[in-house]
Amino acid sequence: MRIRALVSGLALMFAAFQVLAASEVQSVRLWRAPDNTRLVFDLSGPVEHKVFTLTAPNRIVIDVEGGNASKPFEQLALENTPISGLRSGKFDNNTLRLVIDLKAQVSPKSFTLPPNQQYGHRLVVDLFDQDADSPAKLPVTTTPQTPATPVSPTLPAIKLPPLPSSKRDIVIAIDAGHGGEDPGAIGPGKVYEKNVVLQISKELQRQINAEKGFRAELVRTGDYFIPLRKRTEIARQKGADLFVSIHADAAPRSSAYGASVFALSDRGATSETARWLADSENRSDLIGGAGSVSLGEDQMLAGVLLDLSMTASLASSLNVGQKVLSKMGGITRLHKSRVEQAGFMVLKSPDIPSILVETGFITNPSEARKLQTSAHQQALARSIHTGVRQFFHENPPPGTYVAWLRDSGKIASGPREHVVRSGESLALLAQRYQVSLGSLRTANKLKGDVIKVGQTLQIPATTLASQP
Ligand SMILES: [Zn+2]
Structure with missing residues (x-):
């Protein structure tokens, strides 16, 4: 009897203690993405919360049960965000009220995140911009009062010349891994994978865009989080012919x-490393917080599509992957000399060939150092670019400029080597292959223009497509 009373007394005390142990809002961070704004409140412990919107003026209210904010929030960079201010106050004894003042319409979504390697407990509030094309946001136009000029019936019909057959660009979606709440791997001296891979991705984009017939689109353009499924969706919206995800991860062994x-x-x-990496990449949504995105149906559909069209795009993925890998082998050490395979969520686009490039292990001190230098970043981008270009010169999608180049004999398919025959000069070959003399010399490490009959020359197919 007495023991039972004691136990229930303890339980009561424990419950009371739980209520009293308020979670302190320690800081607030803001990430701006192209179509949403994320506010992250760092907390000393888990909380319950609810979110609702109020109008006149527009604001979002977050009631945090058992929350406390004993010091004022730091100044946030609110330019280019829909937020005009952030304040907090006690709503009642047990409720902290956070108020986000708005200068534009948004739809909020909120959730909590458990601690990860970088942060503790968090309350995340995503504010999605209202669609730019939604009627509510269209500017009010006034009807002109002057009568419209009637169209003259005597105007001759304009006959348009036939359009030239379209020669569209090949689109490469470059996906810099991680971002925002998800730092990716963290190397010695607090090198963040998310920052290094964005730099490499931007350099790769610059190089690809400099080449006629190709266009590179960044899936992530700044420091914000994108769920894995959304990354492939963005690539599809951009009309990608290839998806390249760039990473620099941790390894199970730091010596890797x-x-x-x-x-x-x-x-x-x-391989074990491949499995380990895929598992760690696939955790990104948990770390960065994809919110309440349900993958159930989506995954089932993806499964069906995978069976239907994965085989073809997987063959292409392996082909382009092998080319990129062999070019990378020229500038950095390789972990494995063949393309590895594992169940990476971000590569699950059934119809877009997709590869994931690990540029090096950021947990390895010497690789971490190299990965931060712009010289090495440029070299990595160049090797990825060269492999991608080679793949598309051999397999140009129909209707593209590169397909037109190949069909009009301006790109040789297959390996580009030339065995010098009698009467040929370097200048003549440069003209025939439409490459510059300089690039021909460089590709063959020639000091002058002397070539010998029977000599095998490397023809840089690379400069072909960049010439109009
Ligand atoms: Zn990664």
């Missing part, structure tokens, strides 16, 4: 080094 290239596997991983 070297670059690797991965493609999707629906059957399991080709």
Whole structure:
């Protein structure tokens, strides 16, 4: 009897203690993405919360049960955000009220995140911009009062010349891994994977855009989080012919080094490292917080599509992956000399060939150092670019400028080597292959223009497509 009373007394005390142990809002951070704004409140412990909107003036209210904010929030950079201010106050004894003042319409979504390697408990509030094309946001136009000029019936019909056959660009979606709440791997001296891979991605974009017939689109343009499924969706919206995800991850062993290239596997991983990396990449949504995104139906649909069209795009993925890998082998050590496969969520686009490039292990001190230098970033981008270009010169999608180049004999398919025959000069070959004399010399490490009959020359197919 007495023991039972004691136990229930303890339970009561424990419950009371739980209520009293308020979670302190320690700081607030803001990430601006192209179509949403994320506010992250760092907390000393888990909380319950609810979110609602109020009008006149427009604001979002977050009631945090058991929350406390004993010091004022730091100044946030609110330019280019829909937020005009942030304040907090006690709503009642047990409720902290956070108020986000708005200068534009948004739809809020909120959730909590458990601690990760970088942050503790968090309350995340995503504010999605209202669609620019939604009627509510269209500017009010006034009807002109002057009568419209009637169209003259005597105007001759304009006959348009036939349009030239379209020669569209090949689109490469470059996906810089992680971002925002998800730092990716953290190397010695607090090197964040998310920052290094964005720099490499931007350099790769610059290089690809400098080449006629190609266009590179960044999936992530700044420091914000994008859920894995959304990344493939963005690539599809941009009309991508290829999806390249750029990473620089941790390894199970810190001694691991070297670059690797991965493609999707629906059957399991080709190595332990591949499996380990895929598992760690796939955790990104948990770390960065994809919110309440439900993947149930989506995954089932993806499964069906995978069976239907994955085979073709997987073959392409392996092909382009192998080319990128062999070019990377020229500038950095490789972890494995063949493309590895594992169940990477971000590579699950059934119709877009997709590869994931691990540029090196950021947990390896010497690789971490190299990965931060612009010289190495440029070299990595160049090797990825060269592999991608080679793949598309051999396999140009129909209707593209590169397909037109190939069909009009301006790109040789297959390996580009030339065995010098009698009577040929370097200048003549440069003209025939439409490459510059300089690039021909460089590709063959020639000091002058002297070539010998029977000599094998490397023809840089690379400069072909960049010439109009
Ligand atoms: Zn990564």
